[in-house]
Amino acid sequence: YRTDLPQAVAIIKVHDDGSMATLYTGAVEIGQGSDTILCQMAAEAMGYPLEKIRIVAGDTDLATHDFGAYASRQTLMSGWAVKKAGEEVKNKILQTAAEMMLVVPEQLDVKQGIVFLKAHPEESLTFEQVARTYFVKYGQLIGQGSYKPPKLGGTFKGAAVGTSPAYSAATQVAEVEIDEETGEIKVLEAWDVHDCGMVINPALLHGQVHGAFYMGMGESIWEEVLFDEKGDVANGNLAEYRMPTALDMPPVTSELVDSIDPNAPWGVKEVGEGATTPTMACLANAIYDAMGVRIESLPLTYEKVWRALKEKREKEKA
Helix, strand or coil: CCCCCCEEEEEEEEECCCCCEEEEEECCCCCCCCCHHHHHHHHHHHHCHHHHHHEECCCCEEECEEECCCCCCCCHHHHHHHHHHHHHHHHHHHHHHHHHCCCCCCHHEEEEEEECCCCCCEEEEHHHHHHHHHHHHCEEEEEEECCCCCCCCCCCCCCCCCCCCCCCCEEEEEEEEEECCCCCEEEEEEEEEECCCCCCCHHHHHHHHHHHHHHHHHHCCCCCCECCCCCECCCCCCCCCCCHHHEEEECEEEECCCCCCCHHHHEEEECCCHCCCHHHHHHHHHHHHHHHHCCCCCCCCCCHHHHHHHHHHHHHCC
């Protein structure tokens, strides 16, 4: 949404002796892996070991401002804020280390908690040594970062909802089998190819793709809210609101297209919601290819498939 506020803010506080660092963010972990990803980003930006970073996320008493887990925004927008906060910490470490080693900051780098001369990597200090010196001389070592995207979207109402400077793209292929007697649909196998920019955590990425296909498959074939004549939900329970189970899931092959997006930190893009986009059309096309009849409404239930096949046979006989 358009606002004069930043979309995301992050703070990284390094412990007095440099032994640990805490990332504060308002980004909300709902199972998509944002806590892990943002800690990885902080570690990369700081040149600090990942295992020494802890996170305080989604706590409105302690954490920072963030607009939340929606519109595929956290890796990019919260990630920008974390990257900037980490880079501020890194710059302070390099400045302090330069004073200690009698060089200029441009001659130094820091990786995995070791500050070293680029020309002579064997000449080094630990992150802890430098962080303690910073604390003695200047006080608490803190980095802050925020991100505000450029103006996006049109001028009509709702144009700015969920806008982002970088979107992923995906295509999916599925193979289905249809029982002509009952209309039952079995998804045999699926393939997803995703352009999501730089991959930070492959395991989380492929898990997101699998979860997205599961959700899209449920929306395509089974999930439907029914209402009675009074407008009340008629199937508000898990016995009558059908969702796919692990037994319904096919093998899913997840592949990637290499790309780097210049509008994103390290060229990353989203993968969670984007992977749900092709699924309904993919399965609808696969079902059409299998039985030669197009069903025009969702979900593509067994009953609809059975009736479509029945009508097809009757037309062929006529």
